[in-house]
Amino acid sequence: RKEVEQDPGPFNVPEGATVAFNCTYSNSASQSFFWYRQDCRKEPKLLMSVYSSGNEDGRFTAQLNRASQYISLLIRDSKLSDSATYLCVVTRNSGNTPLVFGKGTRLSVIA
Amino acid sequence: DTGVSQDPRHKITKRGQNVTFRCDPISEHNRLYWYRQTLGQGPEFLTYFQNEAQLEKSRLLSDRFSAERPKGSFSTLEIQRTEQGDSAMYLCAAEGSGANVLTFGAGSRLTVL
Numbered sequence: 001r002k003e004v005e006q007d008p009g010p011f012n013v014p015e016g017a018t019v020a021f022n023c024t025y026s027n028s029a030s031q032s033f034f035w036y037r038q039d040c041r042k043e044p045k046l047l048m049s050v051y052s053s054g055n056e057d058g059r060f061t062a063q064l065n066r067a068s069q070y071i072s073l074l075i076r077d078s079k080l081s082d083s084a085t086y087l088c089v090v091t092r093n094s095g096n097t098p099l100v101f102g103k104g105t106r107l108s109v110i111a
Numbered sequence: 112d113t114g115v116s117q118d119p120r121h122k123i124t125k126r127g128q129n130v131t132f133r134c135d136p137i138s139e140h141n142r143l144y145w146y147r148q149t150l151g152q153g154p155e156f157l158t159y160f161q162n163e164a165q166l167e168k169s170r171l172l173s174d175r176f177s178a179e180r181p182k183g184s185f186s187t188l189e190i191q192r193t194e195q196g197d198s199a200m201y202l203c204a205a206e207g208s209g210a211n212v213l214t215f216g217a218g219s220r221l222t223v224l
Binding site: 004034043049087091097099102104 | 142144146151152153154155156159167202210211212213215216217218
């Protein structure tokens with residue numbers, strides 16, 4: 001089983017749509033969780049951390065379910081500029097390093 | 112400006128040649144990471160440094176790969192006797208303002224012919 005698994009995608013959605021990405025991780029010792037965004041031919045950049053209580057940043061909401069080892073990212077009111085690959089990221093172990101990246105889910109928001 | 116500079120940005124080489132990539136974090140960072148990314152995949156961990164000490168190496172890092180961070184600032188990643196399977200984007204990242212928050216460089220793209 002892969003350490004981090006994500007929806008294969010790609011997701012093609014119209015502007016204004018709500019889209020959700022799912023991610024599961026295999027190591028129950030993982031302590032920290034993140035979503036990174038990667039634009040085409042660019043480096044990954046931190047989108048948001050994921051906290052146990054769930055957290056929201058504008059149109060983006062991240063949820064963590066430790067019991068199910070499941071992470072989600074919800075994007076509301078999608079914009080064209082949201083088109084990118086979204087990478088689910090977890091720490092490998094209780095030592096909190098290194099970060100393990102999922103394969104990524106590509107999102108295309110269409111006008 | 113990502114805060115992490117990588118050089119060269121692109122490298123095309125023939126199979127069997129050696130290549131070296133350099134990573135320069137702009138400000139001081141205790142931890143520096145190397146990842147490799149191929150098309151359609153997420154970044155794969157290769158190795159990381161805490162200051163000048165190399166603390167972990169992935170099994171992906173064969174004996175043809177070596178990384179150094181001699182003064183705890185810049186780092187180099189050398190690949191000896193390159194193979195076509197080494198073609199990838201090599202990403203360097205520094206741990207930034209928060210623990211486990213990585214700032215990546217723009218990457219060094221390697222093409223082995």
